[in-house]
Amino acid sequence: MGCGRGRDESGKSGKGNKSGKSGKSGKSGKSGKAGKAGKAGSLSTGGGRKKGKKKSTTHESPLFMKTIKGHGGEVYSASFVAKGMVLATTSSDRTVQFHATTAKTLKAASMPVKVMPIELDEVKCLASVPDADVAVGLSGYAGDVVVFDLSFSAWLASSSSRDPVATERTRFQPGHRDDILKLLLWGGANAAPVVVTVGRDTLVRIHSTSGTELAVLDTKQMRNNNAAVSADGRFFAVAAFTSDVKIYEAVRDKAGAFTGVELAMDLGGHTRSVNFVSFSADACRVATLSLDGSWILWDIDVRYMVNEDPHILHVAALDDAGLTADAIHVFELSPDGNTLAFAINADIMLFDANSGEAIATITDAHGESIRITSLVWHPSSKALISTAAMDKHVRLWKTS
Template sequence: MEIAALIALTLIIGALLILVAVTVGKQKGEISEQNEQTENLIAEENSVKTSVSKKLKQDKQRPRKEKPQQHTFSHPLVASSLKSHSANVTCLDFSSNGKYLASCADDRTVRIWSTRDFLDRDHKCLRANVELDHATLVRFSPDSRAFITWLANGDTIRIFKMIKKEDGSFNFKAAPEDFPQRHKANIINIGIAETGKFIMSAYTDTTILIWDLKGEVLASITTNQMTNSYAAISPCGRFVASCGFTPDVKVWEVCFGKSGEFREVSRAFDLKGHSAGVHSFSFSNDSRRMATVSKDGTWRLWDTDVEYKKQQDPYLLLSVPCQSSDGSLVALSPDARVVAVSNGCDVAMYDAATGRLEEEFHGVHGVEITDLRFDINSRFLVSSGDRAIRVFHNSPGYRAAIRDMQAMLKKAQNEGMKQRLQQQIQEAQSALDTVLAEPKD
């Protein structure tokens, strides 16, 4: 009995020991597992911290993606660079009163600049927003109180009125309705006649439309040039001209009656003589001179002060070799003393009397030049292409004016005339000296 009881007690004690051992082992396993999980969590946390630290370090080392750098250009004759646009400038236009320069760009704005600020360090401008679209072309009205734009997406003309406030600034109000769409080809230019009687829109096919100011089409011109490369209204407001694939420039007169009613568009004259297609052309302020630039590698100056109704043809005055390419523009100064020609991103300025190359500017813009024109006083040449508008002093114009007045002085017989010419020569020379001596940034 005692032996049996002893065996039973031994078994019970053994079972208890086994149970205790199992329990202790299980607790150790759980503790070990917990420790292992904790160690894994710590290791994972450290790994994340290291990864974040590395990423932050890499971000510090990696340069940030910045906006495209503005193209830089400098030259002693640069009067200023106008830089408020945030996208490439596509078109420029001076107002008839000479006070303003309008510019439009792909940033959905039209900017109005004061020409009085061209020589200042700061260049403020007024901003007109083009709602739900952007303008590719802009032209001032003859009274400088409005401007028209060509809408890139709308493919039509929108008129903006400039409303002057008491503080001298402007509000810009778009007309209630845009012009109707009348043609599907790509636009190349628009214009308003200085007479205020009509608006022109020209397209890349062979079409030019003549509109009244309310958006009604008065006439449609077919140029028969296979394609149009450029078209414009003359500064006098009487003529519309176009050039293109053919080696000539065709000029029409837009005729109105005495009471202002539209009558017809009649052929006036042609500029013939280039041996290849004409890229573009430009009128002098009185429309008595025209300049052309062609694929044949020349620019030409023409006397257009002719009796075209008696079949008199314009006279060729100069033919000068130059660098040109598709998209080249020519600008004739309003006083007809200087010719400027663009070639890609470069500009060359020539004396219109002799054809002599006076100035060359290379890499003016970061992209091909989109517009090139003189202000109405022939003091400045402006160009567009990238986000900046370059304003150049027209030093060739000053030199040409001095030369012309010196020639007049030799022929002057009246003492009063001699004194006036001498004073004007001194003033022009002083202005030129100031331009050439100006310190540049």
């Protein structure tokens, strides 16, 4: 899947159009009042700590499961690898840590961990796909893409195993003139993974895991805002300055090797720039969030080869929840396509993707005014990982 910084700048959203072009949607904008705690259908979970007290590694929220410790510096990112059985975290302490997150260890007081030092560098983020034995990271100093080979079977079978779980294979420069907005690994069970780097301009570059450039894509939409890939290795989507979201399909040979990319469909329901796009695990649903003041849940399981358009399942107006689009800097659809997770500064908000109703608000998830930097869904959709600026810990939350 992918990694990258949460959105930290945008134009002003205003109140905008509440529904985008929602003619295909039966309802719009009934998203609950999550921004105004205490309304029906929402669960407000209060603050994480009281003023004047030492920072706690617990939280008052009933959704809190545990704090995952181990890093000596700010945690940059978190991602699940090995089909969700391992959580990989990157940090300013120049290590990548791998935490065993099996059903058994998630319930334990502590989890087995493997630490991989990064010599004379740091990894800003790490991306993988469920069925791959490879991950890619973004170098914090040189801007290289770093490719790692993964092997977890011996360690997961016996936490005392001394075998390394990750080794660096190669590094390469992706060739962007502008900053890299998003790093993605694009592949699936029968699709050999390729590395996708998305620039803050309009360029997307695709490389093999050995560093060979395979394709360069120009979205021609003035500026890329966000991007995502589907877990099956089929689709790649870009949210950009314009109001439509383009979804591309990987072209592969019979052996699953990448040979090119083609435009598959457009999501044309918004009226202003789109800030975020996120896939469900089965690649049947997509969620988008726009500066028009709305988010949309889409059904993309359509016959696009014969020009059948994606269907709008639900449109929700952000101001019904007391929110504006520019306040949301992380936006993730759950793997089962039923729940949306937002980060708004230090808070986490959960919404029912099908109805727009508020589910819960976790206030000051990592402490008072500590900005959330990433949210990552567990493959089961029953738990959520969060990381935050200047926090050395990762937090795990239950969502059902």
